[in-house]
Amino acid sequence: MRKGQSETMGLLVIVILFIVIGMIYLRFRLADTGNDYGDVRNSIEANNLLKAVMKLKIGGIDVNEMIWSCHEEADKCRILERELDSAFKSSLSERLNFGYVLKANELEILRFGECSLGMVGSFIAVRDGVVFESRLTLCNK
Amino acid sequence: MRRSSKGQIEMNETLLVVFFIVLIIAIGSLLYYRYFMETAKTQVEELSEQEMSVLLASITEMGEIRCGQGDCIDTSKIIPFSNVIKAHSAYYNADLGFKKITLEIVYPASEHNKAPCDLRAYQQSMYPNNCGFYTLYENEPKQAKKAITVGSPVSIYYPETDEYRIGRLKIESYA
Numbered sequence A: 001m002r003k004g005q006s007e008t009m010g011l012l013v014i015v016i017l018f019i020v021i022g023m024i025y026l027r028f029r030l031a032d033t034g035n036d037y038g039d040v041r042n043s044i045e046a047n048n049l050l051k052a053v054m055k056l057k058i059g060g061i062d063v064n065e066m067i068w069s070c071h072e073e074a075d076k077c078r079i080l081e082r083e084l085d086s087a088f089k090s091s092l093s094e095r096l097n098f099g100y101v102l103k104a105n106e107l108e109i110l111r112f113g114e115c116s117l118g119m120v121g122s123f124i125a126v127r128d129g130v131v132f133e134s135r136l137t138l139c140n141k
Numbered sequence B: 001m002r003r004s005s006k007g008q009i010e011m012n013e014t015l016l017v018v019f020f021i022v023l024i025i026a027i028g029s030l031l032y033y034r035y036f037m038e039t040a041k042t043q044v045e046e047l048s049e050q051e052m053s054v055l056l057a058s059i060t061e062m063g064e065i066r067c068g069q070g071d072c073i074d075t076s077k078i079i080p081f082s083n084v085i086k087a088h089s090a091y092y093n094a095d096l097g098f099k100k101i102t103l104e105i106v107y108p109a110s111e112h113n114k115a116p117c118d119l120r121a122y123q124q125s126m127y128p129n130n131c132g133f134y135t136l137y138e139n140e141p142k143q144a145k146k147a148i149t150v151g152s153p154v155s156i157y158y159p160e161t162d163e164y165r166i167g168r169l170k171i172e173s174y175a
Helices: A002-031 A037-054 A063-072 A076-091 B003-060 B075-087 B089-096
Strands: A096-104 A107-113 A119-127 A130-140 B099-107 B133-138 B147-158 B163-174
Touching: A002 B003, A037 A063, A037 A076, A037 A119, A037 A130, A037 B003, A037 B147, A037 B163, A063 A076, A063 A096, A063 A107, A063 A119, A063 A130, A076 A096, A076 A107, A076 B099, A076 B163, B003 B147, B003 B163, B075 B089, B075 B133, B075 B147, B099 B147
Parallel strands: none
Antiparallel strands: A096 A107, A096 A130, A119 A130, B099 B133, B099 B163, B147 B163
16 A cells, blocks of 8 residues: 555656646747847838938939939949949948849849848839839848 | 565655655756746847837937938038037936937948047038048946947938938947
8 A cells, every 4th residue: 555655656746747847848938939020120221221322322323313224224233233232231230131123114124132031121213104113122141 | 674674765765756856846947947037138138129229210200310301310410419418418318318329421431430420520621521420329327238239221411512321320228
């Protein structure tokens, strides 16, 4: 009888131990809800940077004018790419990479940068019936 | 074996088992407590970051430094504004706390990007190419432990030369 009781008690203690460990494990597991705030911050940064870049003059020429030139002549896109690449690299925080796409009436005319997936900021301008869309994608390094 | 010795051995076994179980539970509780404290610290930091992001957005919308039209900061208003803050430091210190708010010129960057854009720099003919950053507000505690930093690109406008540049508005909050 005593032996049976002590064995039952031992079994009970082991069961309680497993329950406690299981509860601690669940606490660790369920607490990791992820952080959406970093995405919000990246989205704000992308939009702010794009708006700021669109106001720039590079070598005395408006960025919007350079975009129009890129649409008209493909060679001018290299200059635009070089200048925008420099502007983005200088302005973004060190933890971020970027990707830039320029479309004219839904047709892609310029693309550069490392990110294709991430938080996106966009800027739309219309000139002479052509809708220009600039999209800046930011992703963490 | 005598009954009493056997019983004692069994009792000792039980006590040993109970002791180890209590030890395991104690270690588990300690680990859980430490994890809980780390999570709470992380959440406090996240909330501080969110608070500073809201402050960042509100600064760019302030009439005292905002451009008359469009989303940008008028640099000609920054130095007078920072002087107002210094003149009413008690009010702003109570409102903003231990923080440092700076606006750094990032593109095109100035050759003298380590020099502050203050009244002296403003009065020189090379301005704005003779300085690299504006300090809007500064209230650093004597023993600053750790600073949480948030920043965002902003468009900055120079009415003196009618040009736009890109700046980075940064808020450092001291714990």
